[in-house]
Amino acid sequence: MKTSLLKIKEFLTGLVDYLVVTSFVVFVCGVFVFFIFDIGVLNATTENRNLKSLPVLPRSFLQLQKYTKEYTAYFDDHVPYRNQITAFYNKSLMNIFKISGSDKVLLGEQGWLYFNGNDGKSFDEYLGKDILTKKQIELLETYLIDVNEMLRAQGRSFVVSIAPKKETIYPEYLPDGYSRGSKTKMDQVVSILKDKKILFTDLRPQLIAGKKEQQLYYKTDTHWNQHGGYIQYSSVMKDLGLLAQPAEYFKIHNLPEQVSGDLASKMLGRDDIRENWETLGFSSAVIVDPDPQADNGFSAENINAPYKKNVFVFGDSFSRVLTSLMAESFREVRFEWAYDVNYDLVKSSNPDFVVLEFAEGKVSALIDSIAKNTETVPSMVIGVRETNNVSWRFDEFVEDDDVLKINGWAHINKKSSEKSLISVVLSSDTTNYLIPTMPIRRTDVTTHFSSLNFDDSGFSINLKKKNLQKGIYSIAVYINKKGIIALQYTDKIVTVN
Incomplete structure (x- = not known):
């Protein structure tokens, strides 16, 4: 009786081993068959990136070294069911061990x-x-x-x-x-x-x-x-x-x-x-x-x-x-x-x-x-010429070792400030800088002159001097009004050490 039971046990054990090995072989072979014939590759629809494409066959030893790396990346991307296997692994970590499979995500209580x-x-x-x-x-x-x-x-x-x-x-x-x-x-x-x-x-x-x-x-x-x-x-x-x-x-x-x-x-x-x-x-x-x-x-x-x-x-x-x-x-x-x-x-x-x-x-x-x-460095401009047709005022002019801050208004004489782009020019013997300004609405300027619309004449800059080359700069106001260019130098200077 014991002999019969042992034989049955050996038979069942062998059968289980056979089924496990056979299943594994079938799975591995199936993966490569699917890979070779490009069947069932689901990665492209589940990853938010472009997968590696099949590299061109090498024609030299140098290309062969590069080809090996590129083909490895291609193989890793296109192994069938890679995403499904990864998802199964990560889900097992979550359900069994209560940990996240990604450093980017922390697993909290109750599914949070x-x-x-x-x-x-x-x-x-x-x-x-x-x-x-x-x-x-x-x-x-x-x-x-x-x-x-x-x-x-x-x-x-x-x-x-x-x-x-x-x-x-x-x-x-x-x-x-x-x-x-x-x-x-x-x-x-x-x-x-x-x-x-x-x-x-x-x-x-x-x-x-x-x-x-x-x-x-x-x-x-x-x-x-x-x-x-x-x-x-x-x-x-x-x-x-x-x-x-x-x-x-x-x-x-x-x-x-x-x-x-x-x-x-x-x-x-x-x-x-x-x-x-x-x-x-x-x-x-x-x-x-x-x-x-x-x-x-x-x-x-x-x-x-x-x-x-x-x-x-x-x-x-x-x-x-x-x-x-x-x-x-x-x-x-x-x-x-x-x-x-x-x-x-x-x-x-x-x-x-x-x-x-x-x-x-x-x-x-x-x-x-x-x-x-x-930190943006002001753009350099060459050949700036004064037109002497700008009215301007600096309501605030603050300079220290690190920063130049200006608030004021400017407009081209006998023209409104509508659609005007105002910049500040810093000019030395060797270098000119054109510095864009932040626009500020100035209805008070329109009210003061009571002639044209100067609501868009206000401007402000807050410039770090470390972005400038060393030197003594004269300050000018530069206006571009729909292609009409005007430049007016002021009585202000700035020193960069």
């Missing part, structure tokens, strides 16, 4: 996912390990003050709105060991905005209170949902002194099918974790996409809007909800994906309101963009 940055260090900001330096604070403070003053001088309202990170509003689902630091970058920015009395509302208290009523951020995505975006919209409208449309107006509801957010895709490599996704049930605005005046944006028009005003939003991906909601309140809404205000777009579109929106995690990107723009 958090973005950890492309470098896997985003949470250093939340933990208070990565805060703004004194120099960064000064740069941001100067920029926000200058933008606010310039837009107010032009008769426009300027509002700043910051979208908090998900972990700032939903810290209760974070894994153990992730506690908010005593000071974060957002705390520092909020302090600047409040001290300088720039139109701004800290959304954190409203969002924390609002989450008790309903979910405001997606579990599987970086962003908030329509209800979270509505809190931002109503806050911006309040800052502008206007009434927001009631939440019921938009008929927010879930899409028929569930959707997988960007964090789920980053963690698993495919859209395997889905959740309810909100959308608007009513919209009377007409979207114009893309906006011909914006490089990376769109505009919306609404003839039925309660406010016959125009608004320009400079922002990031969090602005998508804001702009769609604001389109129900304003005659025209323009959006440009940017981390700072584009003065040329403001001047050309002439909005009544300007909104600068950025995510809490993009504070450093905003400062980097500001630093890049302020």
Whole structure:
């Protein structure tokens, strides 16, 4: 009896081993058959990048070395079901070991996912390990003050709105060991905005209170949902002194099918974790996409809007909800994906309101963009000749070892300032610089002269002298009015040591 049982056991063990080995061989052979005949390759539809193409056969030993690397990359990209296998592996890590298969995503409790940055260090900001330096604070403070003053001088309202990170509003689902630091970058920015009395509302208290009523951020995505975006919209409208449309107006509801957010895709490599996704049930605005005046944006028009005003939003991906909601309140809404205000777009579109929106995690990107723009070296111009037909005045002229700051107005004699581009020229014995200025609306100049329209005659510059060659420079005003060029030297000089 025992002998029979042993034989049966040996037979079953051998059968299992045979089936396992056979299945493995069939799978491996199938992979290569699919690869050779290009069957079932699903990678191209699930990755947001161009896959490597088959390299050309080498014709020399040097080409052979390059070919080996290129073919390896091609093979890695086109192995059938690579994405599916990767997704299965990452999903096993999530379900069995409760860890994320990607450094970019932090797996929280109850299915909540958090973005950890492309470098896997985003949470250093939340933990208070990565805060703004004194120099960064000064740069941001100067920029926000200058933008606010310039837009107010032009008769426009300027509002700043910051979208908090998900972990700032939903810290209760974070894994153990992730506690908010005593000071974060957002705390520092909020302090600047409040001290300088720039139109701004800290959304954190409203969002924390609002989450008790309903979910405001997606579990599987970086962003908030329509209800979270509505809190931002109503806050911006309040800052502008206007009434927001009631939440019921938009008929927010879930899409028929569930959707997988960007964090789920980053963690698993495919859209395997889905959740309810909100959308608007009513919209009377007409979207114009893309906006011909914006490089990376769109505009919306609404003839039925309660406010016959125009608004320009400079922002990031969090602005998508804001702009769609604001389109129900304003005659025209323009959006440009940017981390700072584009003065040329403001001047050309002439909005009544300007909104600068950025995510809490993009504070450093905003400062980097500001630093890049302020570090721009002025362009050199050759053969500048004085025309002696410009009226001008410097209301403010401040020079120290590092910075030259000028605020004033200028216009071509006997011509209005409409469609005039004003620059400042610095001229030495060896070098001339042409420096673009920020436009400032000056209705007071029009009133003073009571002849032509000089509303666009105002200007301002804030120039770092380290970008200039050493020397003593005379200062001139340069105006280009639809091809009419005028240049007038002033009695001011600037010294660069």
